[in-house]
Amino acid sequence: MKIHYPLLQHVGAPAVPVVAPGDTVSRGRLLAEPNGLGANIHAGVSGTVEEVAGDRIIVTGEEKQRADFIPIDEPSDYLEAISEAGIVGAGGAGFPTAIKIKSLKNAKMVIANGTECEPMLQHNIKFMQDHPDVLIRGLKYLQEITGAPIALIVLKEKNKAMAQELHKMCTQEKRIRIKLLPDRYPAGDERVIVRELVGLEMKPGELPTENGLLIQNVETIKRIVEAIELRKPFIDKDITVAGRVRNAQKGRPFMDVPLGMPVGLYIEAAGGVIEPHGEIVVGGPFTGKSGTFSSPVIKTTGGIMVGMPFPRAEKVFGVLACECGAQEERLYKIAREMGAKEVIAAKCKRMEEVNGRFRCTKPGICPGQAETVIEFKKKGVDALLTGSCEE
Numbered sequence: 320m321k322i323h324y325p326l327l328q329h330v331g332a333p334a335v336p337v338v339a340p341g342d343t344v345s346r347g348r349l350l351a352e353p354n355g356l357g358a359n360i361h362a363g364v365s366g367t368v369e370e371v372a373g374d375r376i377i378v379t380g381e382e383k384q385r386a387d388f389i390p391i392d393e394p395s396d397y398l399e400a401i402s403e404a405g406i407v408g409a410g411g412a413g414f415p416t417a418i419k420i421k422s423l424k425n426a427k428m429v430i431a432n433g434t435e436c437e438p439m440l441q442h443n444i445k446f447m448q449d450h451p452d453v454l455i456r457g458l459k460y461l462q463e464i465t466g467a468p469i470a471l472i473v474l475k476e477k478n479k480a481m482a483q484e485l486h487k488m489c490t491q492e493k494r495i496r497i498k499l500l501p502d503r504y505p506a507g508d509e510r511v512i513v514r515e516l517v518g519l520e521m522k523p524g525e526l527p528t529e530n531g532l533l534i535q536n537v538e539t540i541k542r543i544v545e546a547i548e549l550r551k552p553f554i555d556k557d558i559t560v561a562g563r564v565r566n567a568q569k570g571r572p573f574m575d576v577p578l579g580m581p582v583g584l585y586i587e588a589a590g591g592v593i594e595p596h597g598e599i600v601v602g603g604p605f606t607g608k609s610g611t612f613s614s615p616v617i618k619t620t621g622g623i624m625v626g627m628p629f630p631r632a633e634k635v636f637g638v639l640a641c642e643c644g645a646q647e648e649r650l651y652k653i654a655r656e657m658g659a660k661e662v663i664a665a666k667c668k669r670m671e672e673v674n675g676r677f678r679c680t681k682p683g684i685c686p687g688q689a690e691t692v693i694e695f696k697k698k699g700v701d702a703l704l705t706g707s708c709e710e
């Protein structure tokens with residue numbers, strides 16, 4: 320089986336390969352190093368390097384794979400372990416974790432983001448149910464590294480039972496608290512978390528770390544614990560398969576899937592697609608991107624969604640983009656695939672351009688979109704596609 324390792328699995332520049340065609344690689348072997356902002360990439364499976372193409376390393380995997388791995392070199396401290404292991408934000412953001420931790424100013428609080436923001440995703444909750452002790456140890460490591468006096472675990476209200484379990488486990492942990500957030504999208508957005516928990520309204524582009532807050536997805540914390548305790552590089556990923564899949568319509572988590580594996584393997588493992596099927600979406604239903612059965616699992620992969628075929632609609636489409644939902648480019652693509660005669664685009668009125676990128680000024684406090692819809696109608700729009708959260 321061919322295993323693909325894209326060189327860009329993180330925020331920053333593509334990593335630089337340190338292997339060549341013909342090299343044999345064992346699981347855990349370093350494949351590529353960062354070039355400026357970025358992270359190490361290690362092999363998720365053992366095999367032989369087939370090709371070092373422009374944007375990826377392709378490995379032919381051995382038939383029989385082992386669960387063990389080559390550990391990272393003995394680090395001098397926890398932060399070095401996180402850096403060497405190539406850990407990046409596993410919730411989808413992909414920011415290199417060691418760099419994020421180093422950028423934290425006047426550490427006040429570490430926050431474990433267990434909101435599992437997008438609908439249908441389940442792997443974060445499964446991890447917390449199966450290994451709450453690992454999450455708690457991870458928060459303690461982060462408190463030790465940063466000096467933050469308080470740690471919070473945040474979940475959505477729908478996971479109240481899990482929150483109560485964690486609360487019981489933390490009765491002796493005076494520096495760890497559990498908080499619930501409203502059960503709506505995008506509760507897991509970092510600026511929503513900061514607003515709801517600390518009452519601080521951050522400007523678009525402002526970072527929690529500038530305000531003494533370090534927010535990490537719960538799977539990122541799991542990978543941090545593995546790097547510190549086992550010297551394990553970031554080579555496995557938790558994912559959820561959902562949608563038009565036989566035994567996973569409402570979502571089925573797969574834990575510790577080796578990086579590089581094709582997503583189709585897990586769709587098959589969940590029973591295969593229900594025909595007719597449409598797009599394979601890699602990521603959550605709101606922010607995922609169109610992929611194929613061969614798309615590789617990378618460090619930021621969370622969901623693997625199988626959609627319905629798009630209905631035909633030869634209409635004039637208005638597409639209304641939201642920073643926290645589907646972006647304009649994606650909505651355009653969907654409208655075109657539905658057979659749109661014409662596409663007219665608009666952004667939610669709360670989006671403002673900051674450093675060349677449109678950002679939401681108040682994520683989760685969503686306005687009515689009636690004015691935009693009236694404008695669309697004046698322009699002859701007779702079908703609307705929206706990535707906005709509320710309407």
Ligand code: SF4
Pocket residue numbers: 640641642643644667668669670679680681682683684685686707708709
């Ligand atoms: S305010 Fe607008 S851009 Fe922001 S989250 Fe809501 S719909 Fe999206």
